[in-house]
Amino acid sequence: MKIKSGQQELTITRATIPPGERMPVHKHPILNGVYIEKGTLTIGLPGQKETLTLxxxxxxxxxxxxxxxxxxxxxxxxxxxxxxxxxxGEPTTIFKIPDDKRD
Known part of the structure; x- marks a missing residue:
């Protein structure tokens, strides 16, 4: 990962994922941290069976x-x-277009 120069900004946000909901496939071009305040979150990679549940x-x-x-x-x-x-000004999250075959 290449670190870009420029003024750094810190963004902290809270998100809620309802029961039964799956988030869209996405990636983060920058380092980020997650804290699970409540509930259980399962993380997966497209095309792989293994998941991580926290x-x-x-x-x-x-x-x-x-x-x-x-x-x-x-x-x-x-x-x-x-x-x-x-x-x-850099994006924190990029959402994958469903038909996009690129990694």
Whole structure:
């Protein structure tokens, strides 16, 4: 990963994933962290069977520059807190177009 120069900005946001919902396939071009405030989140990579499931109070560095998705297989909403540190004006998340075959 190449670190870009310029003024860095810190973004912290909270997201809620309802029960049964799967997030769109996406990637982060910059380093970011996730804290699971409530619920259980499962993270997967398109085309792979293995997943990672994390629950309340777990924190992790999210996958950088690789397509992935999260889903909530539980019965309660998952609440996550995301933090990003990136050059000002750079996107924190890129969503994959469904028919895009590129990695």
């Amino acid at each position: 629950g309340d109070g777990k924190a992790f560095i999210e996958i950088t520059d690789k397509w992935h998705y999260g889903h909530n297989d539980g019965n309660i909403p998952v609440t996550i807190i995301l933090s990003y540190s990136d050059p000002e």
